[in-house]
Amino acid sequence: MIALIENICIYKKAWITEDEMAELTVLAESTPGPIAINAATYVGHLRGGFWGALAATLGVVLPSLAVILAVSLFLDGLMEIKAVKSAFAGIRIAVGVIIISAAVNMFSKMKKTVLNIVIFAVSFAALLAINAFSLNLSTLVMMLIAGVVGLIAFALSRRKGGAQ
């Protein structure tokens, strides 16, 4: 995704500079929401203000909307066919493994501080338990707790640094 944006916005259209692209990458990854939407809004605003942002965002959403609407029209009918059903039985298994692999990939890029590893391990174990025993705790609450822990750890380390 980022590579495609880079290719179009810097080299083909010269809408943004490489510095702006670097800023865009940081912004897109540290703000919530789909990265493509963050990027489209940023580039659109840079080149055309609010309306530019709106136009770029709509542009990036429309293909998704059209393709998925089209797929949903005929896919449920196709699910009646045994071959399609079997194919999706295989695909369902692939999806679980792909999600694991994405997580492993993100973990290998994560900074391995003690705090990070503890937060990772606790979150993993907690969500497994929540799923297995269908407990009622939202992942949002877990993310919030992690954020607060991060803040406290940062404030403590700052204080320690200041005292020396």
Next chain:
Amino acid sequence: MTLLQLFLAFLKVGAFTFGGAYAAIPLIRETVLSYGWMIDDKLSQMIAVSETTPGPIMVNIATYVGVFKAGFLGALIATFAVILPAFVIILLLVTVLKKFRGNAYVEAALGAVKPCVIGIILAVGVYMTAENVLGLEVGLSSVSFDRSAALIAAAAAAMLTGYKAAFKKRLSPIAVIIVCAGLGMLVYGV
């Protein structure tokens, strides 16, 4: 009512997903399961379709869940809701909130959310795989090992890790999905 629920649910997904599409999957899953909109089976199908069609995966899933629950209008509303927070936040950050960027406290909080999200994604992947392979049910009440599913899961894992080891980059999920579709037809019959 469903439209309002769709709007609120995907507004939440759009507002609290940090770090790309995979981070959205646990939240989307939690939401659709809690409303009873669909089961893991249907959700896996939607994730796979969203991976193999162009466009941001999160937007694709929102559109798909929306059209599944409430037709064309549902698709529009869910899609609008999932992109709204990203749109508003970026506009605010590049205009009025410039000073918040690079704030050390904000970064410390976000930095700690990241490992939490990775743990959550891993847990969802592991649980979904366990559901498929072990036929898990809530409360671990029933376990039945599905050998065909285990074989397909092993094949998918071997493809992903083998490719990474050989070419030092991630294999496109689309390739894994296509191969596993073929394996599914082979194992479960056509």
